[in-house]
Amino acid sequence: MYKYEDQSFDEKDFSQADFREGELRNCTFTRCRFRAAHLEELLTSGCRFIDCDFTGAQFNASVHHGSAFTNCRFRGANLFVAKFEECKMVGSDFSEASFDGITIGPGDWSYTNLRHANLSKQQLRGVRFTEADLYECNFEKADLREADLSRTQLAKCKLYGADLRGANLDGVDFKSLEVKGARMDAAQAILFLRSHGAKVE
Template sequence: MYQYVDQTYEHVDLTHKDLRFGELMRCTFQRCRFNGASMEEITTTGCRFVECDFRGAQLNASIHTESAFTNCTFHETNLFVSKFVECKMTGSDFSKAQLDGVTIQQGDWSYTNLRHVQLSKQQLRGIRFTEADLSGANLEKADLRNADLTRVQLSKAKLQGADLRGAVMDGIDFRSLDVKGVRMDAVQAIVFLRSFGARID
């Protein structure tokens, strides 16, 4: 168990390092490399990771509170049962990341690459996903109530049983969605019908 508080690191290479069970508080990492690092059960609080590379890292069971991961790469990262509470993830790439069992509470996930990720049955209420790419993602039975889905890419996403009530869906191409079993509110249903040319009186 180790603890770092109020530290700043730039261009540090931590590839394949054993960083398990650590606690980071208010630390800043800029353009650091964590490729293949063992970071199981690490906790971060109020930290900033800017353009860091987590490709192939093991972050399963990690907990992050009010931390920022901006423009980071999580390609093939293991985030199994990890937890993000009010975190800022804008611009980060989660292609082929393992997100099964992840917990996301609030936070800003705008402009993220979440193509084909597994988020079925997840509680995603109130999260900001503005212009995120969720193409092909599995969102079956996900709770997306009051989420900001402005201009999100949802082509070929699995939405059966998802709850979209109260979600902001400006700029969504409803014609590309399979909404079978999706829960919508009245406003969304009207926008959906109008996208197919229906006249609502």
């Protein structure tokens, strides 16, 4: 098992590299490539990944605490039972990534592309998704209480059984939203009704 600590890497190609069961602490990776890399059971803490390419990478059972993955590409990555706690994922692209069994703790997922992601039954309380693209995401039975969903794209999302109470829904297009079966608080219900032309007094 290897361990990297307080190291910086710029534009390095780690494609298909084996990082399995390793540990990275307070490291910085800028514009590095991890295409098809093996990151299974990797532990990162306080690391920064900036403009990195994780296309097709294997993150199975990896754990990330307090790390930042900003403007990174996770296209087709496998995030099976990966855990992200207090992480900053701003601007990253998760097109066609596998989210089965993922754990997303409180963190910042603003401006991310999470189109078609399966986040059903996830504990997403307090997660920040400001202006994220959540088109056709599956949030069935997910806990989204106190989450920041302001100005997100929620069209065609599955929300049956989801708990939205206390979530910030400012700027959301309610006309594109199917809320049948979702739990909402009174303020959200009023926003929904007004968006459909109702006069609430």
